[in-house]
Amino acid sequence: MVSPRMHPPRAVATPRAASTSRTGPGAPYTRVKQHLKDGLAAGQWPSGALMPSEAELVAQFGVSRMTVNRALRELQAEGLVERLQGVGTFAAQLHKVSSTLTIVDLHEEIVGRGHHHESRVHLQRSEPASTELATQLEVAPGSAVFHTLIVHLENGVPLQCEDRYVNPAVAPRYLQADFTRITPTHELFRTTALWRAQYSIEAAQATRQEARLLGVAADTACLILVRRTFTREAPITIARLVHPGSRYSLHGEFQP
Amino acid sequence: MVSPRMHPPRAVATPRAASTSRTGPGAPYTRVKQHLKDGLAAGQWPSGALMPSEAELVAQFGVSRMTVNRALRELQAEGLVERLQGVGTFAAQLHKVSSTLTIVDLHEEIVGRGHHHESRVHLQRSEPASTELATQLEVAPGSAVFHTLIVHLENGVPLQCEDRYVNPAVAPRYLQADFTRITPTHELFRTTALWRAQYSIEAAQATRQEARLLGVAADTACLILVRRTFTREAPITIARLVHPGSRYSLHGEFQP
DNA sequence: TGCATAGGGTTGTCTAGACAAGTAGAGTCA
DNA sequence: TGACTCTACTTGTCTAGACAACCCTATGCA
Structure with a gap:
């Protein structure tokens, strides 16, 4: 950071009296x-x-x-x-808009739209890692990993089904969070140092369980984003985020 | 869309003379x-x-x-x-930026996988722009724009349906290319200076036409990527890329 | 009937002036 | 030295007026 400029004298507006504060969110x-x-x-x-x-x-x-x-x-x-x-x-048409592929906290996004956000926690526990999952998270096969399954609602409408596995070595206190009050993304942002993310996006029909959780028909086209994040040393988490396609789209922009 | 409000009379500002236009990108x-x-x-x-x-x-x-x-x-x-x-x-700190939905040439991608790439050109012509399209490409409504509809096959299997409109002012010789031998992306890379891209990704069921072109069932979940690219001055092209979800996913990576 | 136009609405933008609030250097005084 | 105020500077916001561009309807005329 460069230090601010010096202050050479210059003539400026004449002050006068006024009443209310204007800066800030009450503006x-x-x-x-x-x-x-x-x-x-x-x-x-x-x-x-x-x-x-x-x-x-x-x-x-x-x-x-x-x-x-x-x-x-x-x-x-x-x-x-x-x-x-x-x-x-x-x-505007509802919910079309979402933000970049930048990792944003869904809660902030929904609240930013002036809507109400609610999380329904369906699963929050430790379980042994399958072989594939262990590979993804770079832990020993069969060792314990954290697993949460949460449905996020916007104004009462299911918007995202978040199925997430977390590496306990990186976020040991993950399971102690209250995910009805804080999103996993926020919790992990808070406690880990995100360095890199990998994602893959695909379209598929919802599984029966996902369709049930999201309250849509079983053959609904869904947008599925699988995201794996890393600290500089190790994988943090792998998340499968399922959106009913009709209610969501991703937007982004880049400049080479 | 609801019809605009009626126009009850009301007193408005008195007009006066002025010189330059102020609206638009020259503002x-x-x-x-x-x-x-x-x-x-x-x-x-x-x-x-x-x-x-x-x-x-x-x-x-x-x-x-x-x-x-x-x-x-x-x-x-x-x-x-x-x-x-x-x-x-x-x-600001540089490139906090998003993602690398880098624009890759599908041909190179397929060939890179060691597979065979084939393009079927279903449409290649000039046609008048609809109002919305004209807005997107920043051309006069009703003026001619280039339109191509191409299906890309990987080892004989339809992989992508590419519906593309091109701004003739930016790529005047676009229609003269042989799209069975060169992809539109490659052609546009070659002849224009890409500066910026906007994309939107969503999941939806294929339209009847798209399903037919891709050889999939009409209710197949598809990944739809709408991408608009720009030179520094003007929009180049807007493309709707439809992939049968079961056969494709997008991958990316970013580093904050 | 059909076409051109005028009127009055809408958003888009710019200006000049003003006050509010925050920052930091320069002085002042104990 | 150290705590204080003063003052010049910064961004944040609001206002009232104005002109431009555009859209739609109503009206008048051929």
Whole structure:
């Protein structure tokens, strides 16, 4: 980090008195944004519905149009609304948007959309590793590994089935976490040093168990992401993340 | 899509004369943003280096601070800079970046596996762009774009259905290529300068046409990758790549 | 009937000024 | 020396007004 610039004298604006704090999450544009997010989460505007115009929001919130405009522009960037010049602002198709293949915490992603996130823990235990799993996690065959099976719900709708095995040597306290309150991704982020990740993405029909957990028909096309992460020394975890294809897609961008 | 609201009369601003167009990619905030992006790409500011303050950019570009602020805010959102209130703007740590969904030529991939690659060209022509497509490729609606529909086979088994639209302004000789001998990806690599790519991955059941072309059942789960590539200036192509899920998966790796 | 146009809505953007809040160097005083 | 304030600088945000580009409907005219 380079040290900040010196401070040569320069004439600046004359100060005056004012009242309320404006920085931070209580800022007006944040209020407008949250109001719209809440409305979207509550189904106030179904997908494709026309949302209030900037002028209407200006009147409703008593703020300037630039402020409203910023809120809407950010919602657009987040993929929650679509805007057409000369036409209006529309509620976007639900959940299309997700983020990069960067490893993001699903919880943050869902909350970032202004939605409610819930985890249902179906399995949380230690079990002996199969031969293949032992190879993947680079542990001795038959030695204990941690296994969790969790379904994540967005606004009550199952979004992801997360079947995960964890290397106990790297995250010995993994099983003690309360996964209804913290996601495995977050827990592992917190306690291990991620260095590298490998993933593979495929489409397949859900297994019977997965279909049941996700509440979809057994032949639904699902997007399956298998991700293996590593510290600099050893594998941390291998996760099989199953999304019903109709409710999810991955987006990304890269620049060589 | 709900129909737009009615237009009750309301008083609006009085018009006045002005000169240059401000909307679009030539917009001042875009210029500022691009200038900084270019500088970052050129290594003008190494990771962590202090970048020009808003006031300096205001002076340099002759625009208002709000305009500069917007450019910097968007660069921050893109992860290219970090900003600290009261301190300054710093070049972000390089490539925290995502993934290596590197664009590989399918032909090389198949040949690399020691297998035989064959392309069946089902469509190769120029056609008028639909409104949405025109937007995606940033061409005038209704203007001609190039369209190819090709099925790639590995050892005689259909592996990918490639439905591709190309911007004629960027690759004017695209249609003259012999796609039984060279893949579109290779042709475009050869004739255009790839700068950026956007992709979206989802799972879905194949359409009837796709199922027929791929020789699979209509309800087969497929992995669909929609990829849009760009030169530094304009979109090159948008491709919809459909793989029968059972026969394909994507692999990647990244390092933070 | 059919076409051109005007009007009034919508988003997109820019400006100039202002205040708020945070940082850090430079002085001041005990 | 060490703790304090002062002050210049930074980013963060808001406002009111304006113009541009675009879209849709209604209207008037041929």
